[in-house]
Each structure stands twice: as C-alpha cells, then as structure tokens.
Amino acid sequence: MNAHLQPTGSAYFIAPETQQTERHTLSVLVDNEPGILARVVSLFSARGYNIESLTVSETEHGRRLSRITVVVIATPKTLVQIKLQLERLVPVHRVHDLTAEGNYxxxxxxxxxxxxxxxxxxxxxxxxxxxxxxxxxxxxxxxxxxxxxxxxxxxxxxxxxxxxxxxxxxxxxxxxxxxxxxxx
Structure with a gap:
C-alpha cells in the first residue's frame, strides 16, 4: 500500500481526491412554476459550475411538474456539491444522476x-x-x-x-x- 494512502491511526482514511473531470447527465424533477429555471441556472453560475447542455419541459401537466436535464462536466467532489445544492432548492422533487445510475x-x-x-x-x-x-x-x-x-x-x-x-x-x-x- 502506498504510504500516502495508509491509515494514520484512525479507522477511517480518505484517498486523495481525483481532479479528473467527468461528464454527468442529471435529471431534475421540479414544480413547473415561474422562476425555477432561473433559480437552477443561478445556482450553477453563482458557484462557477459550467453547464454543457440544458433542456427543460413540462412532463406531467396534471401535476404541473417539469423535468430539467442538465449535462455538466465536473470533478466527483463538485458533482456531489451540485446534487446536494439542487436537492435543497424548495421546488425540486428529485435529482437523479443518470450517468452514475448507468441505465439510461x-x-x-x-x-x-x-x-x-x-x-x-x-x-x-x-x-x-x-x-x-x-x-x-x-x-x-x-x-x-x-x-x-x-x-x-x-x-x-x-x-x-x-x-x-x-x-x-x-x-x-x-x-x-x-x-x-x-x-x-
């Protein structure tokens, strides 16, 4: 085992974070209400995250729900932050990382x-x-x-x-x- 990866007396140790960026497709289910797209986009821009692709459309008319599909290129750490911050927005129902789930x-x-x-x-x-x-x-x-x-x-x-x-x-x-x- 490499010395920099060996535990240091603690039961837990963290391997160094990779700075390798990855392309991920996120599917975000939101209420279809004025301003939600602006809130999602401002979340990305305020933190300097780049959006490679963005689509949005109402998908469940009776329930007034829309699906936002966002493609981002980010490090694993940044991707976790993006998902957590999206989940905290009030009109967001679910966030799925389709790339991580693998079957899409x-x-x-x-x-x-x-x-x-x-x-x-x-x-x-x-x-x-x-x-x-x-x-x-x-x-x-x-x-x-x-x-x-x-x-x-x-x-x-x-x-x-x-x-x-x-x-x-x-x-x-x-x-x-x-x-x-x-x-x-």
Missing part, C-alpha cells in the same frame, strides 16, 4: 443547414442518408436536415457537412430518461 437513454435533436449545389449536392444527400438525417426543407441552393441521436453522432454529421457547405446549426440539448419500468 439519451438523445439530442439538431437542425443543420447546408448549401447544396453542384457536385456537393449529391454528396450531401448521400451522407445525410447514411446518418438517417431527414430533409425538412430543400431549395435549389440548400437543405435543412433534422438529425437525432447521441451528441457524438450529431458532432460527426456536422464535421462531415463542414467542407460541403455548412451554413448553420441549431441544437436542442440533451434529453435523457432512465431505462426500465420505474419512474423518476
């Missing part, structure tokens, strides 16, 4: 506008087909594609469209849900 599905939607004329037009359509991108608008000079999937898939599609005439990208942010019959 995540998807993102992107609208991607690409110039499409000349020789690049056929190549653009061929690649879109390979990515199962849907054409939602087409002119003689451009296309707008709808792509859904994991963020890495969308990143790859955008990367391939860049040299073909990428014009504009709009992304929704991540939506995620646990697998299995249980509710949040």
């Amino acid at each position: 599905v995540e998807r993102e939607l992107a609208l991607i506008k690409v110039k499409g004329s000349g020789d690049h037009r056929a190549e653009t359509l061929r690649l879109a087909d390979a990515f199962r991108a849907h054409i939602i608008d087409a002119t003689v000079e451009s296309f707008v594609f709808e792509v859904t999937g994991k963020p890495e898939k969308i990143d790859s599609f955008i990367g391939l469209m860049s040299p073909l005439g990428l014009v504009e990208v709009v992304r929704t942010g991540l939506a995620a849900i646990g697998r299995g019959p249980e509710s949040m």
Whole structure:
C-alpha cells in the first residue's frame, strides 16, 4: 500500500481526491412554476459550475411538474456539491444522476443547414442518408436536415457537412430518461 494512502491511526482514511473531470447527465424533477429555471441556472453560475447542455419541459401537466436535464462536466467532489445544492432548492422533487445510475437513454435533436449545389449536392444527400438525417426543407441552393441521436453522432454529421457547405446549426440539448419500468 502506498504510504500516502495508509491509515494514520484512525479507522477511517480518505484517498486523495481525483481532479479528473467527468461528464454527468442529471435529471431534475421540479414544480413547473415561474422562476425555477432561473433559480437552477443561478445556482450553477453563482458557484462557477459550467453547464454543457440544458433542456427543460413540462412532463406531467396534471401535476404541473417539469423535468430539467442538465449535462455538466465536473470533478466527483463538485458533482456531489451540485446534487446536494439542487436537492435543497424548495421546488425540486428529485435529482437523479443518470450517468452514475448507468441505465439510461439519451438523445439530442439538431437542425443543420447546408448549401447544396453542384457536385456537393449529391454528396450531401448521400451522407445525410447514411446518418438517417431527414430533409425538412430543400431549395435549389440548400437543405435543412433534422438529425437525432447521441451528441457524438450529431458532432460527426456536422464535421462531415463542414467542407460541403455548412451554413448553420441549431441544437436542442440533451434529453435523457432512465431505462426500465420505474419512474423518476
């Protein structure tokens, strides 16, 4: 055992904290009331935590509940602080770290506008087909594609469209849900 990890007379010892950051997807069930999103976001900004992705929508209309999906990149210690602080907010019902729980599905939607004329037009359509991108608008000079999937898939599609005439990208942010019959 390394000397710096050996107990020092106490029954408890703590291994040094890793400063390695990890990407985590948090699902937060909240009351759907004015200002809750601002309170959640201000919790992050006041403490200098960065939000990689944020989505929110009412999910249970009759009970006026919304689900906020937040993707953060943080150290394990910071992640624990984030979860504890979220749980303390009054309109928050539950906080789940879907990444830690391990059994979840995540998807993102992107609208991607690409110039499409000349020789690049056929190549653009061929690649879109390979990515199962849907054409939602087409002119003689451009296309707008709808792509859904994991963020890495969308990143790859955008990367391939860049040299073909990428014009504009709009992304929704991540939506995620646990697998299995249980509710949040």
